Amino acid sequence: MTRDDITAVLIDELGRIAPETDASRLDPNAELRDELDIDSMDFLNLVTALAERLVIEIPETDYPKLATLGHAVDYLVERLGVAAVTSSEQSEPHHRGPPALGSESS
């Protein structure tokens, strides 16, 4: 699976969560939660879908690494690489808030 394939999977899943936006035109550096107006339930659904489609583990402590499209692709590439290749590099944590906080808004 190439980087482009992973990006396509991510954009597809983001499109499911936010069908009214064109996820392929996302600014790779923008915060996904803000750009797509996704709450923690949406985010959990995204992580669930990615973990199942890519067959990887995404621990909760890594959620901040999925904060932007660009960082999320970097992270997923790294996670998939770890499965195939032995050496891996630790990516910078792009911190944004703690995991497991509230859910849908009203």
Added chain:
Amino acid sequence: MPSLGADMEAGTLVEWLKRPGDRVKRGDIVAVVETQKGAIEVDIFEEGVIERWLVEPGTTVPVGTPLPLIAGTQSTPMAKLSEVTAVPAAPVPVAPPRVEQPPAAGRVRVSPAARRLAAERGVSLDRLTGSGPEGAILYGDVERAAAAEPLPRPAVPKRLDLAEMRRAIAAAMARSKREIPHYYLSTTVDLTRSLAWTEAANVTRPPAQRLLLVALLLKAVALALGEAPEFNGFFTAEGFQPGAGIHLGTAIAIRGGGLVAPAIRDADKLSLDELMAQLRDLVARARSGALRSSELSDPTITVTNLGERSVETVFGVIYPPQVALVGFGMPVERPWVVAGKIAPRRVITATLAADHRASDGHRGALFLADIDRRLQSPEKL
């Protein structure tokens, strides 16, 4: 026709999902109706065999109108006929008190299959000319229209009409502010224990089984309601009527605007895992417009959770005829005094909006404090 809220007066039958002669039991989905809250699946409260349908698809009828005629179960040899509505509490009307006038332009007849296809493909029925009898729109008409104007992915969930939902919210909230003497209480809850417990629980779980803080908040409210029944129920002409169970209306925002608050039934009896699974299912169905009628008519109280990326405090408007709403704001990190020292802590503001006709502030304060206390022992939730 079930009532899906104080604001609903009528609904339109879209299609039947069961045939005369079919055996039905409590909880079966028997029909789809169109309401201000979108297309809603009607689940039934009685057991028996469907004798015949009393309402034709496409007909708009007032709330309380019986939809199916149901014969009793086989155990009753002299099959007792009972006209049921999908609302347990509603009295059985002898005759519908009034019939909704069809829209002035005359109602366009649409076959159920055509209506479903139109919804799937995002085809507007208003602009179609039907080829069926009396201009009825048929499956083929929609198919042709869909082929003529291929649409991209629909911008909003296809079974939801956000303008209608806006009107429903307007009616319910206007009634609330007109009739309900609200009082408000607020407290700040230290989330340290609940968050640490949730994070620890999630370490070993795959994403599909992870918990969100909101599951703990809902459970704490449900358990506290067990000790504070005057916040769980309805205010009617006879005064306060306690709810038959603790059914938490869970406010869910709809993308593009609007919200619904379907019930998580008997939330006090659910484990956190069950509660979380139900919430995930409910959020998904609310956003795709596939809620069931009982889920919208059941709530005995509403819980609203602003979540992240919002603000600290919500002052709720009670959804009539309920008598209380519990609100949670955005969890924030704040300097907090712990054992005489200032320490950074994650806290959340919990608020209560309650009906002063049903309860007083002192009881409300005890109720809110009890929610706080329960969130300090997450392992007991």
